[in-house]
Amino acid sequence: MNLSKSILLLFLATPALAQESAQELQYRVEAAATASSGTYAPLWLTANRFGMESEKPNSGYLRAGINWHKPLKRGWRIDAGLDLAGGVKQTSDFWVQQAYADISWKVLTLSIGSKERMGFPLEKNSELTSGWMAEGPNMRPIPQIRGEIKEFLPIPGTRNWLAFKGHLAYGMFTDGNWQEDFCGVNQTFAKKVMYHSKSLMFRLGNKEKLPLEFEFGLFMATQFGGDQYRKQANGSSKQTIDMPDGLKSYWHALFPTAGGEDTPEGEQVNVEGNMLGSWNFALNYYFGDWKVRATLDHYFEDHSQMFW
Structure with missing residues (x-):
């Protein structure tokens, strides 16, 4: 395996925050591309990324997401998020990376x-x-x-x-x-x-x-x-x-x-x-x-x- 050449390109939009009655709205757009001359992409470009990066030497993805946080009375709060992604030379062409709702009390x-x-x-x-x-x-x-x-x-x-x-x-x-x-x-x-x-x-x-x-x-x-x-x-x-x-x-x-x-x-x-x-x-x-x-x-x- 030859890892003499490897490149990681990352473009991350600064999250935008909207404050309204203590609630918080965040959104982001992210794109990444990996290019290398080896059989596999370097470990340090793929580890701890929740499957967003491919093990293939050349790959890329585009990701967009939104998160919402809302404090409520008496220690209650709600968090929700939706995160969509599409890629080239990934295990999927399009996938839902995150889609969740959290209901918390204290x-x-x-x-x-x-x-x-x-x-x-x-x-x-x-x-x-x-x-x-x-x-x-x-x-x-x-x-x-x-x-x-x-x-x-x-x-x-x-x-x-x-x-x-x-x-x-x-x-x-x-x-x-x-x-x-x-x-x-x-x-x-x-x-x-x-x-x-x-x-x-x-x-x-x-x-x-x-x-x-x-x-x-x-x-x-x-x-x-x-x-x-x-x-x-x-x-x-x-x-x-x-x-x-x-x-x-x-x-x-x-x-x-x-x-x-x-x-x-x-x-x-x-x-x-x-x-x-x-x-x-x-x-x-x-x-x-x-x-x-x-x-x-x-x-x-x-x-x-x-x-x-």
Whole structure:
């Protein structure tokens, strides 16, 4: 792979703000083009961009979006956004990058739709990392219904020495048609696959008393349900497996349980669905306006990895 020549062109319109009764409207237009002489585009031009950049050496896109924020009474607020994109030599010619509505009350948020989320629950500096172990900003947003506490919430009675945050989400993968086009003869692919994720993080420490904090917690994600197909020689596709996707499957995704007779053999002896996750740790030290942060992700995809 020859990466001796690479060019990134980026044109970003300054977001326009409209203030009206404390509500805020933002819009932007963005265009980017990548040109290189290698087999693939350089990693640093494609990582942590939520699938907006292509791995191909020469590509480009045009993106336009609008965001709206509206504070309400008694701690309520509404956020909404729509982000459309089109590209050349991308996995799609046109796609909806974001389309979401967030309804929040104090620290609680219900988020519905596709939204770019930067590495929840373990925060990292996206300029200094190529991604997260279990789930991160290298893929396009997954449409989902998500309840979350975004920021650490102190636990009553601990005098701010112990706090927590977390989330619970269900959604659906939207790459079934792309898989069907990409697969070769006799290769298998899946459509209408469901998504589930959850996390719980704790923060130990009070930086107002001691400039040292320790964060620790668990993130898990699951693929379940959907239908498996096999690509035929004539270009058509034949369904081979109909995965269970009833209410019981949603419960098994939340609390890992071995599947029944209607699941593949591996899921009958292990757990239903494709489950993975990571234990997450961080150590923060504050001095003045500076902060030093060290993070550790311990990835797992079975019980032996989960418990070291």
